Amino acid sequence: MVDLRSGTMRLYVFALLLFLLVLGVFESVEGRRTRFKPKPKEKKTEKSVEEITPAKDININQIGGKWYLLTVASRCQHLLEKGFKVESTIINLTPPVSPRSPLKVSTFTKLNYQCWEIKQNYETTNSTGRFLLKGNMPVMNVEILIIDTDYSSYAILLYKRMKKITMKLYGRSTQVPEAIQDKYEELARKHNLGLDLNFQFPDYGFCESADKEHTLVMT
Template sequence: MARIIWCTAAAAVVTCLCLWGSSEAVGGARSRPRPQKRPSTKPKVDPIDQTPSAQNTDLQQMGGTWYLLSAASKCSYLMRHGTKVEPTVMTLTPPSATDVTMSVRTKTRHNHQCWEILQVYDVTPTPGRLILKGPRPELNTDIVIGETDYRSYAIFYFHKMGKITMKLYGRSVDNLSEPVLTKFEELAEKQGLGLAYIFPFPTYSHCGAVDQDHIINCVPTC
């Protein structure tokens, strides 16, 4: 029987409602009403819409193996287990002439066993932008390939339910330069993800072959 991993993220929303009113002063004089804050007329913009994708991203060149080197996120799972993350490798199969989706295979460990997660990213008309569909449209994950040189590194943005997770991938585990790592930290800072929210991933002991019982289809939350 295939095993299933569930990754859940919890979010709490606290709403305060303040009621203002006028009062009667001694002698019948009315106090001045307190100034009311004008409602914002600026439309809300999702963070992902302010994240430019790499110009003219060539999805064919994105194909192949990528090693996860670092993640920047406020995902509750990473916040709790960020010091115990496992080596993770992603394999991308680019779209073909007859298939406008990108196949994604991610191998990692769980409970000392290797697992493979299968996903499908839908290609959008905007270069460098993809969609991982959830059970409902509001649970979709918008994906942006922010920067890449195809040969050594790629920076991905994952946006779901108003939250962003950034991931830095490398073609190998030992050829990334310090400027690329610095660039990732600077881009994460712009998303409000300072060093406290950046989690390095192990660069050794990656999974090899995976038993069929450990191949699953799921939509991780982060």
């Protein structure tokens, strides 16, 4: 039996979960492609990473609480090559208590049938709705932007690292109106992430808690 309390093993699991968490890919449950639609002609409307801006007038206090991860749009090589297998995922957001405080993020998901909790701090920036998840070195930093939200039913977040983009659709419940799904897919297409690069996450089997031995504090 592997002793998860050993420093070496916990470091390994830490690195694996970090890799999977950033990409939004967790193996075990077979993922689902987004609903089929005739593929529209791609338009050359993709913005450069530097031009992407968060939504205007974001009220960060209203973004707090529980969110279900519904769909991920990504060119992640791991996701494309290893099969479309993802795990149901929940995040809990705690808004900053002061202008310089971070947005606290607690993620619950599974790895090999075991529930894990991953705690992270998204550092605030001078731009409301834009956050920074610091890596071991600057080149590994992840910039997070709140692209669109109504606070009560959906939120669309964009993650970028090394000029590569991933988009995620979150919901207050496991379902969002079709109009919201359409909006998300249109935004993804503008960043050259078509339906063939969109993956739906399971709407069942969620973790709500994890014990101390399976909690990773990444702050």
